[in-house]
Amino acid sequence: MKILQGIDLVKVSRIEQLIKRSGKKFLDRVFSAGEQSYCSSKRMSCEHYAARFAAKEAVLKALKVKPQKGQKLSEIEVRREATGKPFIVLSKVICRQLRLPAKAQIELSVAHEREYAIATVVIVIP
Numbered sequence: 001m002k003i004l005q006g007i008d009l010v011k012v013s014r015i016e017q018l019i020k021r022s023g024k025k026f027l028d029r030v031f032s033a034g035e036q037s038y039c040s041s042k043r044m045s046c047e048h049y050a051a052r053f054a055a056k057e058a059v060l061k062a063l064k065v066k067p068q069k070g071q072k073l074s075e076i077e078v079r080r081e082a083t084g085k086p087f088i089v090l091s092k093v094i095c096r097q098l099r100l101p102a103k104a105q106i107e108l109s110v111a112h113e114r115e116y117a118i119a120t121v122v123i124v125i126p
């Protein structure tokens with residue numbers, strides 16, 4: 001069994017600037033339609049976007065890879081259980097690119113406040 005861990009801290013204002021500068025193009029490259037719908041419904045939407053950005057980076061960090069050209073971060077998606085607990089869903093394409101076995105389990109935890117968002121990821125490969 002292999003246990004991999006990743007963590008990422010994101011400044012909310014950095015995400016806010018990227019959204020202001022690149023708008024829909026940035027949003028579509030990085031966030032799925034579901035993520036955009038959830039975050040944009042929130043009063044402090046950039047905090048929620050920043051938390052999801054941190055989660056995606058934490059997944060890559062756990063796997064010790066950098067985003068590749070042509071790879072869309074939107075294929076690493078954060079969804080929520082009914083309780084609000086977040087979890088990661090990877091597209092088949094990105095699973096293949098990251099060489100992640102189908103049996104791998106990913107655990108995610110995120111937190112955010114006005115200035116920063118943080119995410120930790122633990123990947124268990126049986």
Ligand SMILES: CC(C)(COP(=O)(O)OP(=O)(O)OC[C@H]1O[C@@H](n2cnc3c(N)ncnc32)[C@H](O)[C@@H]1OP(=O)(O)O)[C@@H](O)C(=O)NCCC(=O)NCCS
Nearest residue numbers: 047048049051052080083084085086087109110111112113
């Ligand atoms: C879930 C909880 C811990 C979130 O804490 P918070 O300080 O409000 O917010 P944080 O910035 O730390 O975290 C927010 C993230 O927590 C995650 N979260 C929400 N509900 C969750 C749950 N049930 N389990 C795990 N994570 C959860 C979400 O990802 C959320 O971010 P998102 O909305 O962008 O997806 C909190 O709302 C809670 O329910 N605490 C239980 C204890 C309690 O009720 N205390 C008050 C009485 S003393």
